[in-house]
């Protein structure tokens with residue numbers, strides 16, 4: 001699927017999590033639907049609480065339910081200013097509105113790990129007495145991980 005074509009002439013998606021990062025349920029208007037094969041689809045809404053994979057955060061997952069359809073969201077992607085929901089679809093979509101629900105357990109874990117990563121960066125920068133650059137972070141596995149620019153932090157002289 002070409003995301004550029006998919007998002008052509010669509011307005012920017014209102015990202016509801018910027019106003020309330022604890023929001024798990026919302027309703028939104030369907031702006032575009034592209035089916036892929038028999039039971040997969042891409043859906044773009046006017047607003048969403050799904051955080052796309054970006055900024056070191058894994059994709060949110062969850063469901064979108066319309067009057068005669070439901071999408072099990074396995075991936076949400078950001079392209080330019082538009083958020084695209086992708087997953088398994090059941091039923092027929094003929095526009096209208098959907099109720100979205102973000103699976104809270106993984107999302108809350110990513111939120112806490114992401115915040116923890118920033119805290120760790122700050123603490124390392126203080127301990128090493130200089131700016132550090134986070135070059136990578138992975139929050140999707142069983143353990144969070146964050147890598148600083150210095151591979152082997154050394155103790156300050158006053159600590160030894």
Ligand SMILES: [Zn+2]
Nearest residue numbers: 055114115118
């Ligand atoms: Zn951040």
